[in-house]
Amino acid sequence: MSESERITIYAAEESPFPHRVFVALEEAELPYDIIWIDLCDKPDWYTENVYPTAKVPYLVYGGPKLHPGQSPSPDLPQLGESMVILEFLADTFPKAQLLPSSxxxxxxxxxxxxxxxxxxxxxxxxxxxxxxxxxxxxxxxxxxxxxxxxxxxxxxxxxxxxxxxxxxxxxxxxxxxxxxxxxxxxxxxxxxxxxxxxxxxxxxxxxxxxxxRPSATKRWNTETVKAKMARRLEFVFSGAQKK
Known part of the structure; x- marks a missing residue:
C-alpha cells in the first residue's frame, strides 16, 4: 500500500456506522488500517488530535501508517460521517462500482x-x-x-x-x-x-x-457487537443513574 493510497478508519465495533464503511471497502477490495476507539472511554487524543466530535467512523486518506495517539497531517483528506465517506469512496474509486454508472x-x-x-x-x-x-x-x-x-x-x-x-x-x-x-x-x-x-x-x-456476501461478514459479528453494545449501554445508563 503506497502512502498516497493508504486508508485509515477510526472505528468502534458496536457502532453500525463504521460497518457501513468496512463493507464498502471490502466490496471495493481496498486495503485499510483500523484504529479502534473505545466509546466508553474515548481517548483525549482522539478529540484533540484527530476528530473534535469524537464520533466514529472517521477516515484519513493517504500519508504514513498512523498509530493511536498520532495526529494525521492536516494536509491529508479527512472525513467524518459514514454516508459522506461512502460517497467519497464511490467517487474516488469509480472502478469499484460502489454506485451504478447510470x-x-x-x-x-x-x-x-x-x-x-x-x-x-x-x-x-x-x-x-x-x-x-x-x-x-x-x-x-x-x-x-x-x-x-x-x-x-x-x-x-x-x-x-x-x-x-x-x-x-x-x-x-x-x-x-x-x-x-x-x-x-x-x-x-x-x-x-x-x-x-x-x-x-x-x-x-x-x-x-x-x-x-463476504464483505458483510468480514467485520460484522453479531455476538461481538452485542457484547460491546451491552457494555456501552451499561456505561451510559449507570452514569445517568449516578447524576
Missing part, C-alpha cells in the same frame, strides 16, 4: 440511503432510546421495504445504498434484545414481528442476501 440509478441509490438516514435511523432512535412505540419502527421499515425492487439489491446491483441500511437494521435487533431502559415494553413482540411476520418478508430476504 445517473438515474445513482439518483435512486441516493434516495434510498436518504430514506435510511432521515426515516429509519430516527425511528430506531425513537423506539430504542425514547420509549417510542414499535409501530414507529414498523412504518419506517415498511417505507424502506417499499423502495426495494421485487428481487435483488436496492438499485439492482449491490451499491453503497445497501451498505447504508443493513448494519443499522441489525443494530435494531441488538438493541431490542438488550432492552435498554429507554425501550418501551413489548420489545419481544417487535422482534417477533420483524423476524417472522409476512409484513416484512421482502425486507428479510433482502438483508439475508446482503449477509451472504
Amino acid at each position: 445517473p438515474f440509478l445513482r439518483a435512486k441509490a441516493r434516495l434510498f440511503y436518504k430514506a435510511v438516514e432521515e426515516i429509519f435511523v430516527p425511528a430506531l432512535i425513537e423506539v430504542a432510546y425514547k420509549k417510542g412505540p414499535g409501530e414507529t419502527l414498523y412504518k419506517a421499515l415498511e417505507h424502506i421495504q417499499s423502495l426495494l425492487p421485487p428481487t435483488g439489491f436496492a438499485v439492482g446491483d449491490w451499491s453503497i445504498a445497501d451498505a447504508a441500511f443493513w448494519p443499522v437494521y441489525l443494530q435494531a435487533f441488538v438493541l431490542l434484545e438488550l432492552k435498554p431502559p429507554t425501550l418501551a415494553p413489548g420489545s419481544e413482540e417487535v422482534l417477533e414481528t420483524l423476524q417472522n411476520s409476512p409484513r416484512f418478508a421482502r425486507l428479510r430476504t433482502y438483508v439475508e442476501e446482503n449477509m451472504t
